[in-house]
Amino acid sequence: MTQADSRKEIARLVAFGERKGLLEAADRHLATNALLDALRIEEPWQGEWSGEELRELDAMDSPVPILDRLLDDAADRGVLPDRSVTQRDLLDARLMGLLMPRPSETIRRFEELAREASVQEATDWFYRLAIETNYIRMDRIAKNAYWQAKTPYGELEITINLSKPEKDPKTIAAERSMPQGHYPKCLLCPENVGYAGRLNHPARQNLRVLPLELAGETWFFQYSPYVYYNEHCIVLNGRHVPMKLSEETFVRLFDVLDAFPHYFIGSNADLPIVGGSILSHDHFQGGRHTFAMDKAGEDAHFRHPAFPDVEAAIVRWPLSVIRLTGADRGELTRLAGKLLDGWRSHSDKAADILAFSRADDGTETPHNTITPIARRLEDGRYRLDLVLRNNRTTEEHPLGLFHPHAHLHHIKKENIGLIEVMGLAVLPGRLQQELEEIAGILSAAPSGEADWRREGHPLAAHADWIDELLGRYGGGRPLDEARQLVRDEVGSKYLEVLMDAGVFKRTQEGQEAFRRYLEEEGFQEIGDGA
Structure with missing residues (x-):
């Protein structure tokens, strides 16, 4: 990307911020100069937006495409020390933070909306602010797998966390x-607001709290x-x-x-x-x-x-x-x-x-x-x-x-916290590929071989479960049907997880x-x- 392109992307990001209400026209020069400084660019773009470009800006609901281009350019020019996700995240939070209202202005706007409209409208606005400033990275969250599983206790929700x-x-x-590092003391301390971050602590310049x-x-x-x-x-x-x-x-x-x-x-x-x-x-x-x-x-x-x-x-x-x-x-x-x-x-x-x-x-x-x-x-x-x-x-x-007993650890080994207690499983990202491979086994013609039982095999932790699924359903199923069977069975496993966590069992004695x-x-x- 040329210097001219970089300057135009900075102007595009400022225009995005104005259209989303992150800043006003009076803030335009301040925001532009701050972005130029952060990205080590000398001068701003001096052009005019075409009608088509303005329509594209109006249709944008996320700054991510603009940020990606600016981050690529920053890496090319050595502004970023490397192209890792961690370094990119540190810089894009800084860039969006330069477009945001101060915490006091955010609080004032929220209280004004709650007073003059409703608390619900105020939280709607505050939630949109978190998305439009890329604090909530919806492009990543959209990658999470999600489905529902029918059980005798209702439809449990299953998600595989791929957004981290x-x-x-x-x-x-x-x-x-x-x-x-000892500052902030943890990820939840209010001192995180505006914090620049480091390799082992995320940047929070685009965080606002009430x-x-x-x-x-x-x-x-x-x-x-993570939503x-x-x-x-x-x-x-x-x-x-x-x-x-x-x-x-x-x-x-x-x-x-x-x-x-x-x-x-x-x-x-x-x-x-x-x-x-x-x-x-x-x-x-x-x-x-x-x-x-x-x-x-x-x-x-x-x-x-x-x-x-x-x-x-x-x-x-x-x-x-x-x-x-x-x-x-x-x-x-x-x-x-x-x-x-x-x-x-x-x-x-x-x-x-x-x-x-x-x-x-x-x-x-x-x-x-x-x-x-x-x-x-x-x-x-x-x-x-x-x-x-x-x-x-x-x-x-x-x-x-x-707690989930050992035979369930291949699906869920972590703590069963508040969210999971209520019926929403948050499963580790490793399962996405593993479940796809298991569906592939159920859709393949039976061969009599069981490579997944071999020590070191990526599916070895699931070996007993795979054998059980093959015994119940056989092989050679259409792939889409096999995927659905695997998802249903994960739902059954999650129900077992919840049953293990219950202190008074669902038996007559319990x-x-x-x-x-x-x-x-x-x-x-x-x-x-x-």
């Missing part, structure tokens, strides 16, 4: 030689850059403090719902194995999506004499879920706090549930916690789903008794143990589920 680019070996080697007051503390609202579902948001503590569930957690969840009644909001559990990938910074996740668990029926209904206006139920779901519904958030908070405290100390040896393990020195390790999820219903009431969790490990199940626990907490059963 793999680092090349040079970048990995460079990271190892870098001094350990302040929230939750239970008298300052928290912040932002969108997740596993519609308007996937994160609400994070303004201080770098670890995840810790308490009765105050429910106060904060309801505060979020009062601020954003069209979103659900939930917290990962606060213990390893059953928690999320980040336990070091207190945060919630939410968004605008209905999960299979939300649609699930109820097996039994209960009342608590001390909380007569709260409806309680056991949810018909693979995991053990107590559903509380009511109009008085104070009552819901107190009852949820009581259940959290009761569950933390609850043991039932017949159900393999131990609240604590005791070390030789007498130290006790807690195992019981909760994954809470809250929503506002159409009638204005609050609904709080409390998913009971236990992170105990055993000799037979060293990664977790209530459900009786569940009822015993609720009775211990003072609940009275009032009738059959619906």
